[in-house]
Amino acid sequence: MPELPEAETIVRTLEPLIQGQRILSADYPGRRVWRGDVPELKGLAVVNVRRYGKQVLVGFDKGHLLVRLGMTGALIVDQIPTPYTRAVLTLSHCRLMFEDIRQFGWFEFLDEAPTQLGPDPFDLTSTAFAQRLRLRKTRAKVALLDQQFIRGVGNIYTDEALFRAGIHPNAHTHKLRAARAERLHQELIALLNEAISLRGSSISDYVDASGEKGSFQLRHRVYGKEGEPCPVCGTAIERIVIAQRGTHFCARCQKA
DNA sequence: CTTAATGTTCCCCA
DNA sequence: TTGGGGAACATTAA
Numbered sequence: 119m120p121e122l123p124e125a126e127t128i129v130r131t132l133e134p135l136i137q138g139q140r141i142l143s144a145d146y147p148g149r150r151v152w153r154g155d156v157p158e159l160k161g162l163a164v165v166n167v168r169r170y171g172k173q174v175l176v177g178f179d180k181g182h183l184l185v186r187l188g189m190t191g192a193l194i195v196d197q198i199p200t201p202y203t204r205a206v207l208t209l210s211h212c213r214l215m216f217e218d219i220r221q222f223g224w225f226e227f228l229d230e231a232p233t234q235l236g237p238d239p240f241d242l243t244s245t246a247f248a249q250r251l252r253l254r255k256t257r258a259k260v261a262l263l264d265q266q267f268i269r270g271v272g273n274i275y276t277d278e279a280l281f282r283a284g285i286h287p288n289a290h291t292h293k294l295r296a297a298r299a300e301r302l303h304q305e306l307i308a309l310l311n312e313a314i315s316l317r318g319s320s321i322s323d324y325v326d327a328s329g330e331k332g333s334f335q336l337r338h339r340v341y342g343k344e345g346e347p348c349p350v351c352g353t354a355i356e357r358i359v360i361a362q363r364g365t366h367f368c369a370r371c372q373k374a
Numbered sequence: 375c376t377t378a379a380t381g382t383t384c385c386c387c388a
Numbered sequence: 389t390t391g392g393g394g395a396a397c398a399t400t401a402a
Contacts, residue, residue: 121381188380189380190381190399190400202399220379221399222382255390255391272381319380321380323379323380361392361393362393362394363381
């Protein structure tokens with residue numbers, strides 16, 4: 119699914135398309151999309167659209183819609199419904215659809231903005247990030263994927279950030295030197311900014327609120343590159359499994 | 375036919 | 389209490 123750069127792109131493209139509009143009706147054609155009680159959205163006005171980690175938060179004049187995009191979720195305006203359309207919100211001037219092929223996503227209605235996840239990587243200094251990392255007794259890959267550690271990073275950007283920082287995905291977080299941990303944060307921020315500027319990575323399904331694909335997948339250096347030469351040293355990129363996720367790295371450039 | 379895919383949650387074990 | 393590992397959810401594509 120969308121990770122932080124994809125969620126950011128969705129938010130930036132979606133907000134101007136729906137801001138200020140009122141919800142006229144809501145339909146849920148597919149598998150149940152709401153976690154918890156089904157709220158009455160009719161009559162609510164869209165105040166803003168923001169990102170919370172890799173999730174999308176639609177702010178109303180009363181309450182918030184938190185959209186968990188899961189693995190294949192997409193928020194698209196004025197598209198033709200598909201068998202995977204799980205929600206259609208008819209607004210004053212357009213229709214907002216939630217498409218979700220694998221059905222892993224869901225909606226949640228919140229009275230207050232969410233606060234339960236770890237800090238956004240953009241809100242941390244590198245020093246604070248390094249301190250946080252030292253307190254986690256786990257492996258680098260696991261820490262970056264953990265939304266309680268920092269919010270927004272998923273499988274693609276974890277592999278890409280660890281490669282850029284020269285850190286092995288199995289490196290023990292509490293043993294990393296402060297300088298390397300700070301470097302990881304700096305590389306992560308640069309990576310996320312580059313990915314946002316290219317409107318995210320479209321691996322299979324991801325599109326923004328206008329249905330446009332991103333292009334950062336063309337800049338991936340290790341993710342999905344098993345067997346291909348490392349762009350730095352030419353060694354074949356390896357693929358292992360960590361936390362049930364495919365993990366791609368260069369054994370020569372990335373050290374524990 | 376098998377495996378893997380941008381994610382999360384739940385359950386069991388150490 | 390914390391962390392590890394695996395299964396599960398549903399669908400497509402190679």
